[in-house]
Amino acid sequence: MTEHLITVDGARLWQSLMDLAEVGAYDDERTGLRGVNRLALTDADAAGRRLVISWMERAGLTVRVDRMGNIYGRREGTDPGARPALTGSHIDSVATAGAFDGCLGVLGGIEVVRTLNERGITTRRPLEVAVFTEEEGVRFGTDMLGSAVAAGRLSLEYAHALTDRHGVTLGGELARTGFDGPAGERLDPPHAYVECHIEQGPVLAQAGVEIGVVTGVQGISWQEITIHGRAAHAGTTPTELRADAGLAAARVVVHLRAMVDSGAYGELRATVGHLAVHPDLTNIVPARAELTVDLRNPDDAQMARAEEDLAAFLCTLEDDRPGLSVSTRRMARTAHVPFDDGVRKVIAEAAGDHGLAHLSLLSGAGHDAQEIAALCPTAMIFVRGEYDGISHNPREYSTPEACAHGVDVLATTLLRLAGQD
Amino acid sequence: MTEHLITVDGARLWQSLMDLAEVGAYDDERTGLRGVNRLALTDADAAGRRLVISWMERAGLTVRVDRMGNIYGRREGTDPGARPALTGSHIDSVATAGAFDGCLGVLGGIEVVRTLNERGITTRRPLEVAVFTEEEGVRFGTDMLGSAVAAGRLSLEYAHALTDRHGVTLGGELARTGFDGPAGERLDPPHAYVECHIEQGPVLAQAGVEIGVVTGVQGISWQEITIHGRAAHAGTTPTELRADAGLAAARVVVHLRAMVDSGAYGELRATVGHLAVHPDLTNIVPARAELTVDLRNPDDAQMARAEEDLAAFLCTLEDDRPGLSVSTRRMARTAHVPFDDGVRKVIAEAAGDHGLAHLSLLSGAGHDAQEIAALCPTAMIFVRGEYDGISHNPREYSTPEACAHGVDVLATTLLRLAGQD
Numbered sequence: 065m066t067e068h069l070i071t072v073d074g075a076r077l078w079q080s081l082m083d084l085a086e087v088g089a090y091d092d093e094r095t096g097l098r099g100v101n102r103l104a105l106t107d108a109d110a111a112g113r114r115l116v117i118s119w120m121e122r123a124g125l126t127v128r129v130d131r132m133g134n135i136y137g138r139r140e141g142t143d144p145g146a147r148p149a150l151t152g153s154h155i156d157s158v159a160t161a162g163a164f165d166g167c168l169g170v171l172g173g174i175e176v177v178r179t180l181n182e183r184g185i186t187t188r189r190p191l192e193v194a195v196f197t198e199e200e201g202v203r204f205g206t207d208m209l210g211s212a213v214a215a216g217r218l219s220l221e222y223a224h225a226l227t228d229r230h231g232v233t234l235g236g237e238l239a240r241t242g243f244d245g246p247a248g249e250r251l252d253p254p255h256a257y258v259e260c261h262i263e264q265g266p267v268l269a270q271a272g273v274e275i276g277v278v279t280g281v282q283g284i285s286w287q288e289i290t291i292h293g294r295a296a297h298a299g300t301t302p303t304e305l306r307a308d309a310g311l312a313a314a315r316v317v318v319h320l321r322a323m324v325d326s327g328a329y330g331e332l333r334a335t336v337g338h339l340a341v342h343p344d345l346t347n348i349v350p351a352r353a354e355l356t357v358d359l360r361n362p363d364d365a366q367m368a369r370a371e372e373d374l375a376a377f378l379c380t381l382e383d384d385r386p387g388l389s390v391s392t393r394r395m396a397r398t399a400h401v402p403f404d405d406g407v408r409k410v411i412a413e414a415a416g417d418h419g420l421a422h423l424s425l426l427s428g429a430g431h432d433a434q435e436i437a438a439l440c441p442t443a444m445i446f447v448r449g450e451y452d453g454i455s456h457n458p459r460e461y462s463t464p465e466a467c468a469h470g471v472d473v474l475a476t477t478l479l480r481l482a483g484q485d
Numbered sequence: 486m487t488e489h490l491i492t493v494d495g496a497r498l499w500q501s502l503m504d505l506a507e508v509g510a511y512d513d514e515r516t517g518l519r520g521v522n523r524l525a526l527t528d529a530d531a532a533g534r535r536l537v538i539s540w541m542e543r544a545g546l547t548v549r550v551d552r553m554g555n556i557y558g559r560r561e562g563t564d565p566g567a568r569p570a571l572t573g574s575h576i577d578s579v580a581t582a583g584a585f586d587g588c589l590g591v592l593g594g595i596e597v598v599r600t601l602n603e604r605g606i607t608t609r610r611p612l613e614v615a616v617f618t619e620e621e622g623v624r625f626g627t628d629m630l631g632s633a634v635a636a637g638r639l640s641l642e643y644a645h646a647l648t649d650r651h652g653v654t655l656g657g658e659l660a661r662t663g664f665d666g667p668a669g670e671r672l673d674p675p676h677a678y679v680e681c682h683i684e685q686g687p688v689l690a691q692a693g694v695e696i697g698v699v700t701g702v703q704g705i706s707w708q709e710i711t712i713h714g715r716a717a718h719a720g721t722t723p724t725e726l727r728a729d730a731g732l733a734a735a736r737v738v739v740h741l742r743a744m745v746d747s748g749a750y751g752e753l754r755a756t757v758g759h760l761a762v763h764p765d766l767t768n769i770v771p772a773r774a775e776l777t778v779d780l781r782n783p784d785d786a787q788m789a790r791a792e793e794d795l796a797a798f799l800c801t802l803e804d805d806r807p808g809l810s811v812s813t814r815r816m817a818r819t820a821h822v823p824f825d826d827g828v829r830k831v832i833a834e835a836a837g838d839h840g841l842a843h844l845s846l847l848s849g850a851g852h853d854a855q856e857i858a859a860l861c862p863t864a865m866i867f868v869r870g871e872y873d874g875i876s877h878n879p880r881e882y883s884t885p886e887a888c889a890h891g892v893d894v895l896a897t898t899l900l901r902l903a904g905q906d
Contacts, residue, residue: 305873337771347758349756
């Protein structure tokens with residue numbers, strides 16, 4: 065297989081990443097660093113899209129834009145009727161982003177094409193590089209939006225009608241920025257999809273490993289819990305007469321960690337990221353508390369059990385203390401998406417052939433790959449990050465070497481997928 | 486002793502309370518009720534002071550104002566050289582107040598004088614009714630301010646230099662409102678001090694009792710705890726690599742209740758009224774948490790032990806989890822102030838003679854009486870409140886009967902104290 069082992073130009077890849085990071089760049093006061101703010105379908109995002117399209121065209125790709133604003137750059141193969149090997153990701157960002165999230169997958173795909181061009185390699189199957197619209201979901205409220213429409217999980221009408229916080233519709237912004245393309249939004253099933261992405265976590269760095277072979281995206285359950293108690297004076301109200309909403313919220317936080325530590329829910333992760341009490345005064349027992357619970361689990365049955373047991377715990381809070389009432393609101397829920405064994409094997413072998421240490425891991429975050437997985441065999445390549453893999457932050461950083469290693473593996477993986485029957 | 490049993494005009498007392506509540510009244514949007522906003526030395530407070538002085542003068546009291554703005558109305562006794570029996574409280578309020586906090590003690594004192602006048606009773610000792618400046622501490626930041634200066638704990642210079650949030654000095658506001666009186670601010674030690682006040686708690690109502698004989702003011706310890714952890718992505722960060730500041734804060738809240746429930750710290754009360762996490766996003770492990778701890782204890786040694794054990798617990802949080810650090814800031818601390826057995830006995834006997842059920846209880850909140858207790862034998866009479874004794878809120882309410890009962894006991898108590906050798 066080593067005849068299909070190719071190495072990309074890491075310096076050129078890095079330069080592309082840095083050039084794209086200038087589009088929508090801002091000076092981040094909190095970190096003192098230069099950050100990226102390129103919310104989907106803003107002027108900055110449109111400028112980034114135009115830059116990426118110019119690079120695609122210079123690399124000889126045939127560019128099409130679909131009605132969802134998704135961009136595809138195509139390189140023909142020797143068998144024009146064969147379904148393409150697809151790669152890609154997104155270039156929209158959160159409001160305080162770094163240079164790598166999403167961009168590495170898009171610019172990595174273009175770098176693979178440049179390298180194939182230089183080597184004069186033609187694949188059997190066509191290659192396509194995709195840029196999906198509004199992966200972050202920060203502006204219009206639904207993440208993985210472009211890929212979900214391409215995969216048929218969400219309709220074009222639903223997506224076009226979404227509005228940002230100012231009431232501006234996504235459909236209107238597509239038209240305004242000129243990205244309301246003519247191509248049909250439903251993607252013909254590719255032969256396979258592989259996406260290269262930064263890990264956004266510390267696992268690879270902690271293990272001293274270069275490459276992550278992603279086994280799937282874990283299930284996500286988000287809910288908001290509101291606890292109503294009774295305001296009371298801290299000095300004058302006997303403990304036994306209190307209905308302390310803040311204390312009840314704290315018990316939920318502590319209980320969630322106990323659930324995780326018990327090991328009884330498989331690989332459950334639980335996070336309370338938002339926690340607030342009212343009236344939030346030193347000498348008043350909280351009348352109300354609000355918290356969010358973010359559960360992750362690679363096993364849907366274990367996830368369901370964890371949710372049920374949390375609900376049962378919330379009932380005990382009400383039962384134990386007259387005057388406390390608890391309500392919950394579902395914010396989001398996605399099932400575990402397992403990736404394809406065959407594509408994972410190609411990635412692992414490519415990493416091995418490049419002499420790169422690799423391990424299998426689950427993605428904690430959502431990615432376009434979880435949508436495209438509904439259409440074709442899919443997997444992802446993770447690249448390790450510095451600073452515990454911090455992301456959605458200007459401190460987000462992967463070294464030039466780490467990025468090049470990831471795209472080397474992407475190149476070899478795509479080459480082999482595109483050579484498959 | 487029943488020859489000294491007098492009953493006040495409850496309807497007239499109530500009318501005074503309602504009239505004073507019109508000064509600084511506002512429509513409270515949150516409760517739909519009429520509230521009182523009479524922050525110390527504002528125009529509203531000055532108008533309230535003028536109204537109270539007019540009532541004092543109409544009741545035949547000789548009014549003096551000291552350099553701290555404290556107002557004293559004096560009724561001479563048969564022995565003009567004897568030290569007076571003093572009563573009083575405050576009429577300044579928090580920004581969202583009811584009609585009773587403080588006002589009951591001031592207007593109750595005036596009602597006692599009116600009643601003595603009508604009955605033609607002259608006491609051996611003089612009687613004085615005090616209105617202390619800035620008891621709430623909301624405008625200038627130090628509570629029990631006027632009584633603390635009168636008792637010599639704080640200096641006049643310190644008080645005059647205090648500023649409100651707009652930088653306006655208390656001394657300037659005294660001059661502007663005309664309450665920079667000529668009398669010396671240090672109060673000559675009275676014979677005794679008794680203050681009638683609403684309970685601001687649920688104990689009397691829960692027990693079905695009319696009158697509280699206050700045994701003292703419990704110690705108060707306020708501190709702010711800041712916990713620094715590490716922000717991390719909820720989906721991608723393994724549990725064992727987290728330094729979750731929000732979880733640590735929740736552990737503090739739960740631990741404090743366990744300390745209270747253990748019974749190992751006497752009559753400890755613990756409240757976490759303020760609790761916040763940062764960045765406060767659903768899918769980010771909190772990097773920082775901030776909480777306040779309000780401890781109350783009638784026993785200073787038990788309080789000190791509770792504070793030490795809490796500090797030790799905070800250390801274990803740091804030890805258990807690399808990456809967590811905890812810092813604390815002292816906000817306030819006052820020792821337990823025990824009230825005088827003799828004055829408490831007079832109050833309890835007066836309540837009994839009036840046929841009113843009574844019980845002894847500790848004050849959870851601070852009062853002017855805790856300052857005057859440094860000068861002379863002191864105790865307080867508590868009047869029960871509705872709605873769990875809610876206070877600092879337009880819903881604050883004690884019935885006309887409850888107010889009259891409290892001032893009946895105040896009248897008889899003052900009469901007996903003023904008759905003592």
